[in-house]
Amino acid sequence: MKKMNTKEMIIDSIKYSLKGKKDFIFFGFLLWSISFSIYITNEYSILGIILFIPISIFLFIEGGYIATIIENTLFGSDNHPKFKNIKNLIWRGIKELLILLVYSTIPIIILIIAIFEIIIFSDDISTLILLIIFIFSLFFSLVIMQSAIIHYEYKHSKLRTAFEIKTILKKLKNMGFSNLISSFSLLLLFTLIIQPILSDISENMHPLILIIMSFTILPFLTVFSARFTGLIGRYHFKED
DSSP, X not given: OOOOOHHHHHHHHHHHHTOOHHHHHHHHHHHHHHHHHHHHHHHOTTHHHHHHHHHHHHHHHHHHHHHHHHHHHHTTOOSOOOOOOHHHHHHHHHHHHHHXXXXXXXXXXXXXXXXXXXXXXXXXXXXXXXXXXXXXXXHHHHHHHHHHHHHHHHTTSOGGGGGOHHHHHHHHHHHOHHHHHHHHHHHHIIXXXXXXXXXXXXXXXXXXXXXXXXXXXXXXXXXXHHHHHHHHHHHHSOOO
């Protein structure tokens, strides 16, 4: 199989994100439902209790659909998955959330230590050291987390495989430093900076602008990130 470089993976992900108009529209409707529900909750706090369950379900469906895109891409599919078996999508979304929570614990613990260090000691040098450690641990944890999701999808969503750390680290090593840095840095830029910022902005915008963003920019970025993750796995994170 011919390998793709990072530029080719970006182009492929853009083309893929513009395919599957019906599924793209449905996914846009799902993202709009999430954003609009959060917008309503911010305006009327009491509705947050009522909308908590629907928002959670929509988020799990979103996570499950993203997982399906990643898995299908890993195994060579270039078509958008269909929105079917919603129960399975919800379950996959829940498992994705569990993986994210587990792999987020290390940087969170270091961040808490850094905050206490600032409050109690106010030592500039030690605080700076902790901040540097936090940044590196955050990047490392996020790379491991994304790699775990790729490995987990390769194993057809068997939850325990997401925590086969030794195997995951071996595959990261086999990727090569340049592929690792270029691929995951771009992926984290989209998933941790661009997407959250635009999502947060959309939730506080006029409903009309929210609709436009939810049916265009947000689904494009989400599908792009999922496709790009799958391509990392397909071309640079091969199974034995």
